[in-house]
Amino acid sequence: VTDGKQVAILVPTTILALQHYQTFSKRLEDFGVKVDYINRFRSTKEKTEIYQKLKSGEIEIVIGTHAILSKSIGFKDLGLLVIDEEQKFGVAAKEKLRSLKVNVDTLTLTATPIPRTLQFSLMAARDLSVIRTPPPNRQPIHTEVRVLNEDVIKESIYYEVNRGGQVFFVHNRVKSLLDVAAMIRRLCPDVNVTVAHGQMESDDLEKTLLGFIDKEYEVLVCTNIIETGLDIPNANTIIINDAHQFGLSDLHQLRGRVGRSNKKAFCYLFCPPISTLTSEARKRLKTLEEFSDLGSGFDIAMRDLDIRGAGNLLGAEQSGFIADIGYEMYQKILEEAMLELKQNEFKDLFEEELNDDLSYVREITLDSDVEMHLPDEYVSNIQERLNLYTQLDKLNNESEIDSFQAMLKDRFGRLPKPVLELFEGLRLRWVCKELGFERLVLKNNKLRCYFVENPQSPFYESDTFQKLFQYLASKGGKLQLNIKKNNRHLIVARDGIYTLKQARQLLIQIKEEALEVNK
Known part of the structure; x- marks a missing residue:
């Protein structure tokens, strides 16, 4: 200036x-x-x-x-x-x-040093500065992991309110948010409580948040919408319910909503008994409890990557192309390189492991003119959409899809058609993987399925391919399937396929008839 x-x-x-x-x-x-x-x-x-x-x-x-x-x-x-x-x-x-x-x-x-963007995008950052020195008179946030206890909730809220402060109560289930607010009103009848979540009308939501900022309310019961950079120095206690269901970066970001003044701040992480949690959930909560000092953000980042099995990605050992391509892409390239070595140079050594894992396709590309995505108007926050895509990519069966859909309905409302098609595409990929298709194109009502591109792949020596080849080569009539070589690809084509569901049903029919799954 x-x-x-x-x-x-x-x-x-x-x-x-x-x-x-x-x-x-x-x-x-x-x-x-x-x-x-x-x-x-x-x-x-x-x-x-x-x-x-x-x-x-x-x-x-x-x-x-x-x-x-x-x-x-x-x-x-x-x-x-x-x-x-x-x-x-x-x-x-x-x-x-x-x-x-x-x-x-x-x-x-970025308000949080947790390297979330490593998972989602190529930042192309060259210069990095880390601010470790906190503002004057800031104190570390006291962090405790507790089993849900109404007495602790009551005591922590009254302690904060009696010293003139405000409280965040984070509960990430919209369906039961009002029940939680009712519980707090029952425990603390003389405290002003309000509710905020992403399904509210935008005007109402922002009016509520501004009211909390202006100290009209003493307790804000909300989902994780407060995660993004709100600066409310008067709020110095945060209670996070079902903390084991949050990622480490989310918990660190939420905890950062308090302790923004010279007052001592408190963060309570409520979860089921530690013995019932998964190993990763226990590690996340222990990390938050252990690293609560000011400027410990990079320590948390390192522990987060270690929990995910990435090693010391941010330290001095980071060199070459890892910094440029990002964590997820690096992991993918590494896995593919290891698989190629196991299948070729060290085939004899890993024969038993390869026989146990009969999947010859690691990733399926689906190219279609059918609209399948999470619309902006359904999930407005970009980071949240990326988080959901990452979770969706890890689903492996119908039971997990049902749970994921229930979660989306609870948080964002009825599933629009593009979201339903997204799940249909996921189911289609599962069938493609079983049949050895690594790419599927559905455009202009024509379905084209591409077998594994590498002609040296063990897939072409497998019983699966032999049965499929014999079936497709001899099949005529209703299916009207044909096999043709296109450059290096072996392709199965079929006209008159209009939807992803039709494509999946056709491939299931092929699988059942060719591989005799049900016989």
Whole structure:
């Protein structure tokens, strides 16, 4: 700003934009710096005035959500772009930033040091700075893992309220959120309690959050929507119910909502008895309890990656291409390389293991003009959508699909058609894997199934392929299947297939008849 340039600060939510505006205005009021913000709280007239002042250079710092990325907004001389909560924007938004704001210095920030973006996108970050020094007078957050106990809830809420503070109670099930609020009202009848979750109307949700910020309520019962960067210094106790169901990064981010002033903060992680939890859940909770000191974020990041089996990915050992391609892609390449070695050079050594694992296809590509995804209007938060895609990719049977669908209905409402098609595509992939198809294309009502591309694959020596080949080569009549070589691929084609469900039914029929599954 002192060099005569402008600064744009991009944030993921309207509430955060307003909070940053208030903070910047207060801190820069003695320097004569003109600060303003853009979000959907501003009227059309106000936005038009802001756009004009940006073009003239009258506004030096502007804070806003995605609206400030619009090509219709012009800057007199933009010198710096700051992206807060970087992990909330995803690949698409970051690519748009690079194309819209070329030759502008960019600083990306994340409120949590947990490297979530390693799983989802290529950040292409080259310079990394770690802020380990906390603001003056900050104290570590006291973290305890407890079995759900009404006396602890009552005591912790009254302790916080009696010292003039506020409490977050996180319960990530919308269906039973009101029941939890009723329980707290029963335990603490003289305390003002309100509820917030993602299925509320946006105006009601933001009115509730602003009311909590303005201290109209003392307890906020909510889902994990508070995870993104809310700065409420007066809230210094957070109670997280069913903490074992959250990821380590989610828990660390939620815990970061308290302890933002000079008061001692408390975080209670409620879960079933430790002995009943999975090994990974116990490790996550123990990590949060162990690393509660200020500046311990990188220690948590290292432990998180260790729990997931990635080793010391962020340390000095990170070299070569791992930093560029990201954790998930590195793991995938490593697994494929190991499998190739086992199937070729060390075939004799791993013969028993290979016989136990009869899957010749590790990943199936599904290409279709059928719409199958999680729509933006169904799950609005980008990071949440990416989390759900990652979870969905790990489903292995119908029982897990049923549980996942029930969770989606509870949190986001009735499943729209693109989401139902997404599950149908997952089921289709399962059948493809059994038959040895590594790619399936369904476009223009024509189905094409591609066998394993590598002609040296052990699949072509398997009983599965021999039976399929004999069946498909001799089959005529209703199925009208044919086999043809296309470059290096062996393809099974069929016309008149209109839906993913039809494609799956056809492949199941082939599997049952060719492999004699039911005989």
